[in-house]
Amino acid sequence: MTATDTTFRRLCAQHGIAVTHQRQVLYEVMQGMDGHPSPEEVYARVKREIPAISLATVYKNIHLFVESGVLREVSLHHGSQRVEMNEAEHHHMVCSRCKAISDISADALNLPEQRRQLPGGFLVERYSVDVIGICLECQGLERGASRV
Amino acid sequence: MTATDTTFRRLCAQHGIAVTHQRQVLYEVMQGMDGHPSPEEVYARVKREIPAISLATVYKNIHLFVESGVLREVSLHHGSQRVEMNEAEHHHMVCSRCKAISDISADALNLPEQRRQLPGGFLVERYSVDVIGICLECQGLERGASRV
DNA sequence: TATTGAACGATAACTTTTATTGTCTATACT
DNA sequence: AGTATAGACAATAAAAGTTATCGTTCAATA
Incomplete structure (x- = not known):
């Protein structure tokens, strides 16, 4: 059992989510990435560890991590473009x-x-x-x- | 010639873009919208004035307005989701x-x-x-x- | 007013994300 | 440890959002 292994299990226990192999690898891979990766980038990287993993699994678990507070997203309003109608500062x-x-x-x-x-x-x-x-x-x- | 009409023509002249009927109506309609409308919402609203307008025209001109500085977008990073890997504040x-x-x-x-x-x-x-x-x-x- | 490059509308294509479905596995309970 | 079951998984279809293509129409300007 590695250190990140233990950390991840504790995180899951704290947030009440199940520990699965995919989630664990996903978490560890993301920890090793710099910057602000997109789900596709995470998918490409995690596929090297679990070739059979599905893109949907990556999306679902990133959501889960964000919802449960394990991870944070860069912007809360990245869905679609929005324009500013308020001209004041x-x-x-x-x-x-x-x-x-x-x-x-x-x-x-x-x-x-x-x-x-x-x-x-x-x-x-x-x-x-x-x-x-x-x-x-x-x-x-x-x-x-x-x-x- | 209305007041907004003149305003819009001046804006176009300033930014070196052509004045078209669609752009003018688009601009006026957006001026009358509150909050942070999405292109789809703008499209729905402007369609009431120009039923034949294309969604592509709305997208293209919102881009043009944003690029030329006539309009501002709420967030510069709304493309795809990005997750935060930097744990420091x-x-x-x-x-x-x-x-x-x-x-x-x-x-x-x-x-x-x-x-x-x-x-x-x-x-x-x-x-x-x-x-x-x-x-x-x-x-x-x-x-x-x-x-x- | 005629010319011409730009803008338009229609629509196909593309990107990103979510939903669906059948199978499999982690967890809880014997 | 063995088994039942809720939840997770992979595969894939579909939805949502955006951009590209192309033939037609229009605005700028000579």
Whole structure:
């Protein structure tokens, strides 16, 4: 039993999900990847370990990992393109439960002075802040009676 | 000639794009929409004004508007899902030209104290900051010789 | 007003993601 | 340990979102 093996089993126990061979390999392979891999990239990489694995399994388990908090996704609103109709300077509040996006004025967030230059010589144009949290409606559902 | 009509013609002149009936109606319809409409939603709405319009036209012109700066998109990385492999607390630098995403530590941005509660009773879990700008490579391309 | 390159509509194709279905396996319970 | 069963798996079809192709029509400008 390796170290990551134990870690993964503990993670699964914590989040109440079953330990399977596919999930374990998936987790370990992803741990070894840098950057921000897409499901396809993960699939290509994990296929080297389990050639018979299905793309659907990769998708389902990435979802499961994200839902259960084992993993995080880069952006909560990557489904389809959305355009900005609010012309005022603003940022976004994104509900982590229902994914709803609402605007919040830049003032209400009082951000610090923006750097013009960042590590790696990155030239700053603007900041775009997503405040991740739970919207009022989803808070209500959480407190309220259980759904049928 | 209406007010928005004139506005739109000026915008097109500024950005060097042709004025067509479809683009004009598209622009006006979108101005009248709230929130963060998707291309499909825009299509449904604009179809009421121009029943014969094609979905492809909507997509092409939303792209054009975004590229030319007439319109902004909510998120620069909505293509496919991406998962986070960096476990440290960090944010992102997103190149507006090549869309590359790189990590930047939370310290390097020195964000203000996070509010726990925001307008509308939104309960904050965390902030996720995208710094939009131009990466070093794209700066080089810009300065350097013109491409073939 | 005639010319011409760009934009349009129709639709096929492509990419990404989800759903379905029959088989298999991990887990719980003897 | 042996078995029942809920859940996970692979294969694949289908849905959703987006882009490309191509013949026709229109806007810019001479």
